[in-house]
Amino acid sequence: MRNALRSKVVLAALVAVAGTMSFAQNGEATYKAKCQSCHGAAGTPSPAIAKMLGVKPTSDPYMQKLTLDQVESAVKNGKGKMHPVTGLTDEQIKEVAAYFKTLK
Ligand code: HEC
Numbered sequence: 001m002r003n004a005l006r007s008k009v010v011l012a013a014l015v016a017v018a019g020t021m022s023f024a025q026n027g028e029a030t031y032k033a034k035c036q037s038c039h040g041a042a043g044t045p046s047p048a049i050a051k052m053l054g055v056k057p058t059s060d061p062y063m064q065k066l067t068l069d070q071v072e073s074a075v076k077n078g079k080g081k082m083h084p085v086t087g088l089t090d091e092q093i094k095e096v097a098a099y100f101k102t103l104k
Contacts, residue, residue: 027099030092034085043103053081058103071097
């Protein structure tokens with residue numbers, strides 16, 4: 001009986017870990033497909049893009065201060081020179097914004 005309970009607890013923990021992992025991975029995949037070209041692989045744009053479009057690296061204090069909502073809004077509605085990013089579901093926007101916030 002005790003063992004059965006323990007394996008259920010382990011299973012629940014595994015499911016929880018797998019859940020958060022896939023969340024981060026989806027956000028990362030969307031970032032690579034939809035944001036990387038301008039924002040760079042790890043959140044720092046290439047010098048040419050940074051100069052041409054004025055994209056700040058995610059390490060910039062201004063970018064660090066943006067809330068999750070502000071990141072989602074930039075993706076959905078665009079911001080300044082950034083056009084809205086099309087072809088994403090609300091779920092994907094949430095995931096990619098969360099991933100964006102992990103970039104330092
Ligand atoms: C075509 C190039 C391009 C793509 C693709 C792009 N961005 Fe941007 N992004 C920009 C530019 C340019 C700015 C700076 C806008 C400005 O301040 O004029 C910007 C700014 C931002 C900002 C700051 C918004 C603010 O409030 O100042 C966030 C957050 C952001 N981008 C997130 C994303 C995410 C997430 C994606 C992918 C889903 C993405 N961007 C895709 C060009 C791009």
